[in-house]
Amino acid sequence: MSGARPFDSAPLSVTALSRIIAGLLSVSDLHDVWITGELVDLRASGGHCYMELVDKDAGSGRVNARIKAIMWANIAPGIGAKFQRGTGQRLQSGLKVMVLGTVNYHPSFGISVVITDINPSYTLGEAERRRREILERLKADGVIDLNRSLQWPVPVLRIAVVSASGAAGYGDFVNQLYSTPRRIRFSVELFTAVMQGVRTAESCIAALDAIGRRVNEFDCVVMIRGGGSSSDLQSFDDYALAANVAQFPLPVIVGIGHERDTTVLDYVAAMRVKTPTAAAEWLIARAGECLDRLRQAAADILAAATDRMAGCNTQLSYCEGMLPTVARAAVQRSRATLDNARLSLAGVRASRIVPEQSRLGAAGDALKVASRAIVSRAMERLDASAGLLGALSPEATLRRGFSVTRTSDGHTITSAGEAAEGTVIVTTFADGEVTSTIINHQ
Amino acid sequence: MQKPEFTPVKDLTYTAAVAELDSILRTMQSDRCDIDLLAAYTRRATELIAECRSRLTTTDAELRAILADLTPEA
Structure with missing residues (x-):
């Protein structure tokens, strides 16, 4: 090399060289400049953030340029917060960023950019702006939440897949789905579509239309593709495709790209997952929940049945134990009733019949006395009458010297007029009768 | 004497x-119980039990x- 110093002149130590380099880099062109690049290998250590900024070839993704960068601990949180506020996501590897930095040279660590600020809107970028516009339009159309509001069928077993034929993502999905240890019987039908490039949206819509014509044969749609480069994802940021997904009558699971790659489909689909494998896992978990619910129901049924049976058993045993006692008690109660009746009867005899009897007896006695008195009174009266009768009798009159005159036919003559001359009369005296003929009547 | 008629x-x-x-037990416990019917009642009660x-x-x-069909499978 012309102009090179001869090597016998005094050589530079690394330190001296570094010092020269550091001096050469201390120029205003490298001081506080805005730099754009993709963030890779971001890592935190001792509060500081270390990373690399790279430029990749748009077609091959090969790294064309790379430089180390650092955020010191005193400003790293502030930059992270600002970025998150502006973009809605954390500062992380894989993002395209615009940072304010100063090129610094350190004897041990070499050249690096010390970052002091970040421009989040750069990262949001053109693609993101377009994405937001699409979402705003879907919202204005009133369709943005339709697919997410759909009721998931139970269980989700019949799956229509929109994917490229032979794609690794589809293989991952099917492998995962059928390797479930629980042997859930999924049925999968592939509707092939172009999953990258300009025909993506049109092709996916055609596949959805084909599924829509047989909508009763499926429980859900799964749209998947392999990782691919992030630029490919922009073909999914399509209004027509997003509107189709949003209004699709079956729930749509979107598994396009990876965590950091979002498309508008992720906002309208009923379910978004990071990878095809994750889509399969989600379906398996959901079916597993159904199985678990069934098993739980079975356990509940068993428990309820067992409980009811135990209750029935207890009740029967109780009745069984009670029956003999109850029967004997009934007999004893009846016997007691009989005894009571007997006692009551005895009581009735004592309280009613005996007094009645004695009353009857007394009445008999009284009757005897009374009747005797009546008889004797009657006798006395008779005796008295007889005495009177004796005193008043014709015999007594006759004895006193009177006589009775009758006609021969027995008719008593009480006046002289009754006795005509020639009449035969019979005169009765106390000591006998004389018969006479009336010879003179005066 | 009227004999009570019992359903089989x-x-x-x-x-x-x-x-x-x-009802039989209660009758037997009361003074309404006819001694002529006591044996019949007792027999009937035994039969019912x-x-x-x-x-x-x-x-x-x-x-x-x-x-038994509903118990969780192994």
Whole structure:
């Protein structure tokens, strides 16, 4: 090399060289400049953030340029917060960023950019702006939440897949789905579509239309593709495709790209997952929940049945134990009733019949006395009458010297007029009768 | 004396059988119980208990058979 110093002149130590380099880099062109690049290998250590900024070839993704960068601990949180506020996501590897930095040279660590600020809107970028516009339009159309509001069928077993034929993502999905240890019987039908490039949206819509014509044969749609480069994802940021997904009558699971790659489909689909494998896992978990619910129901049924049976058993045993006692008690109660009746009867005899009897007896006695008195009174009266009768009798009159005159036919003559001359009369005296003929009547 | 008429136990539902059993026991405990019917009641109650118990046993066996299919697979 012309102009090179001869090597016998005094050589530079690394330190001296570094010092020269550091001096050469201390120029205003490298001081506080805005730099754009993709963030890779971001890592935190001792509060500081270390990373690399790279430029990749748009077609091959090969790294064309790379430089180390650092955020010191005193400003790293502030930059992270600002970025998150502006973009809605954390500062992380894989993002395209615009940072304010100063090129610094350190004897041990070499050249690096010390970052002091970040421009989040750069990262949001053109693609993101377009994405937001699409979402705003879907919202204005009133369709943005339709697919997410759909009721998931139970269980989700019949799956229509929109994917490229032979794609690794589809293989991952099917492998995962059928390797479930629980042997859930999924049925999968592939509707092939172009999953990258300009025909993506049109092709996916055609596949959805084909599924829509047989909508009763499926429980859900799964749209998947392999990782691919992030630029490919922009073909999914399509209004027509997003509107189709949003209004699709079956729930749509979107598994396009990876965590950091979002498309508008992720906002309208009923379910978004990071990878095809994750889509399969989600379906398996959901079916597993159904199985678990069934098993739980079975356990509940068993428990309820067992409980009811135990209750029935207890009740029967109780009745069984009670029956003999109850029967004997009934007999004893009846016997007691009989005894009571007997006692009551005895009581009735004592309280009613005996007094009645004695009353009857007394009445008999009284009757005897009374009747005797009546008889004797009657006798006395008779005796008295007889005495009177004796005193008043014709015999007594006759004895006193009177006589009775009758006609021969027995008719008593009480006046002289009754006795005509020639009449035969019979005169009765106390000591006998004389018969006479009336010879003179005066 | 009017003899109570009993439905054959086989024709009763479990619930009806238990309800009848309960009612018989209550009758037997009360003063309404006719001594002439006591033996009949006791026999009927015994019959009901035997029938209910046999049905429980059968049901239990059936339950076990049915639910055996639902136990988690290995």
